[in-house]
Amino acid sequence: MLSLGAIAQDGAPASPYYDGFNFEQTGTALKNSLSTKITNTHVNELSYTPEVWEALKITDQDPDASNYVFLLYGYSDNVCPNNSSNDDYHRRRLKNDNGGDPNCEWNREHVYPQSLGNPELGQVGAGADAHHLRACDVDFNGDRANKKYNTGSGNAGNSGGGWYPGDEWKGDVARILMYMYLHYGEQCLPTNVVMGGTVPSDSNMPELLLQWNAEDPVSEHEDYRNTYLGNANNNYGQGNRNPFIDNPYLATLIWGGPVAQDRWAMASIEDYFTTNLSVYPNPATAHEVNIYSEVELEEIQLINLNGQIIQYIQQPKAESNTYTIENLPSGFYMLKVASDKNTAVKKVIVN
DSSP, X not given: OOOGGXXXXXXXXXXXXXXXXXXXXXXXXXXXXXXXXXXXXXXXXXXXXXXXXXXXXXXXXXXXXXEEEEOTTOOBOOOSOOOSTTGGGBSEEETTOBSSOTTTOEEEEESSOGGGSSSOOTTSGGGGOTTTEEEEEHHHHHHHTTOOBOOOOSSSEEETTEEEOOTTTHHHHHHHHHHHHHHHGGGGOGGGTBOSOEETTEEEEEHHHHHHXXXXXXXXHHHHHHHHHHOTTSTTOOSOOOHHHHOTHHHHHHHOSXXXXXXXXXXXXXXXXXXXXXXXXXXXXXXXXXEEESSOOSEEEEEETTSOEEEEEESOOOBTTEEEEOOOOSEEEEEEEEETTEEEEEEEEEO
């Protein structure tokens, strides 16, 4: 059995899985390279029955009580049976109580609903990928059905005509859906299962997933299941990993948005100001770029390779911590921003 202490990803990319991978890439190039990586290393295709059942009994187990599994969306610490109205909302269930009985059994939740895939996911390929299948209470799974994910707060449940996965699970959901998008492409577009706006650089990536990815850091449970499934030598290992669990900051490098947890210190930057600054899309499209900063910016300079200032903006206006710079000529630039006594410089390419 894996030790949780042996699988933490803080500090450096998992070896040997990422050995030789080019992490100097950003944007679409990084997205495409990671897509190739997780697809080519998915060497073991699990059967939906019985292998996925058996895999979840291992990947979703509670490390403090190995005869239990964690239940996605769950939030009650009670355990079955307790003859109360919140039986459906448990966080844990006996791992061998799997099946379709709504009375204290758990089944397999498709975080990306089968019916919303294009084509439908079915029970092979994407439909049997254990990275996106999670143990879930039978009734709670039915309540979610194929509702799209939506904003919310607190515990899981219906929210604005959609479904909120809960504060504890929203990061898990975001990282799973980003993995499915990279692995299965057009079949598993995130916009088909998530409500709200999308990022400027990729009309298929909802802003909400980047927000959840940043707000809810990786748990030990995610690390455990990712490492088990990533080892093709395990009984139910697929051979591939979810890179957004390994390092949520990879999503920031690809799509921008709120700066997510950087488990590998990829930014290689000393001060808090620069670490929490994101420029996207990069390369820029539509001759504009967004700057996300958790502190208020006092000035922005766009400087070309000859050292000439192309744009200089004092006291720029932000919306939700995001500044938008427009009318950028095509070319390679240095973007210099300042706040109080702090400055930061980012490289920007405008196509």
